[in-house]
Amino acid sequence: MTERDAVATLLRTVDFLTPKQQRLMTEALVSASDEDVHSIGVFLAAYVRAEAEDLKRLNA
Amino acid sequence: MLYFAHMKYENPELAGGVEDEKNQEVAEAVLVMERIRRLMEITRDPVVCKGAEAFLRTVVNAGISGADLGMGVGEVLSWSAHAAKLIAIKFEISLLNTTPDVPFWVNILSEAGEVPTLGTASTHSLASILQLIPDKKRMGTGVEKVKKIWRGRDQAVHTPEVTAALETFAK
Numbered sequence: 001m002t003e004r005d006a007v008a009t010l011l012r013t014v015d016f017l018t019p020k021q022q023r024l025m026t027e028a029l030v031s032a033s034d035e036d037v038h039s040i041g042v043f044l045a046a047y048v049r050a051e052a053e054d055l056k057r058l059n060a
Numbered sequence: 061m062l063y064f065a066h067m068k069y070e071n072p073e074l075a076g077g078v079e080d081e082k083n084q085e086v087a088e089a090v091l092v093m094e095r096i097r098r099l100m101e102i103t104r105d106p107v108v109c110k111g112a113e114a115f116l117r118t119v120v121n122a123g124i125s126g127a128d129l130g131m132g133v134g135e136v137l138s139w140s141a142h143a144a145k146l147i148a149i150k151f152e153i154s155l156l157n158t159t160p161d162v163p164f165w166v167n168i169l170s171e172a173g174e175v176p177t178l179g180t181a182s183t184h185s186l187a188s189i190l191q192l193i194p195d196k197k198r199m200g201t202g203v204e205k206v207k208k209i210w211r212g213r214d215q216a217v218h219t220p221e222v223t224a225a226l227e228t229f230a231k
Contacts, residue, residue, distance in 0.1 A: 015216075057091060
């Protein structure tokens with residue numbers, strides 16, 4: 001999976017964006033540089049990873 | 061809405077010593093609060109409440125139908141249920157109506173079965189079974205909603221696509 005596709009997936013997953021915000025941010029991804037995409041991806045991945053770990057603990 | 065946004069806690073794996081123990085306690089407290097929040101959300105959900113009402117109706121109707129088998133107190137219960145249904149329809153008190161999806165004339169006409177069977181037939185069973193058909197679906201939908209609320213965002217976060225996306229940015 002490319003980093004841009006991964007960021008688009010994570011943008012759809014996080015719960016702090018409205019559908020409109022998700023759509024606008026996904027559109028902005030197209031013109032973002034590779035470094036910017038990587039930085040955004042690292043941030044979103046950290047958020048989703050932390051939520052996934054908490055969910056595992058909650059639902060254990 | 062941000063999950064756990066109202067509570068801050070450190071990742072216990074990063075800290076150490078006394079701080080680590082305190083962070084573990086806070087993390088546990090946050091988890092307990094989240095579980096309580098989910099339980100409260102379950103009790104307030106209208107679909108869950110409808111499912112619970114359907115379940116209670118099924119239990120009550122099963123009890124009346126069982127008691128109606130044979131002569132005796134079952135007849136009193138069966139006719140009491142009919143009277144309660146009439147009052148429920150008249151004064152719009154839904155809790156008193158154990159067969160809301162069954163027309164009142166069905167309840168009354170089914171009592172005709174008592175005559176040839178000398179009061180031994182469980183005539184309330186007909187209305188109970190007719191009511192069970194829509195209530196079974198309500199109970200199923202209620203259970204699915206409870207599972208969905210209890211598991212939270214599990215289905216959104218633990219998917220193959222998200223896992224692949226996280227691996228792309230693995231440390």
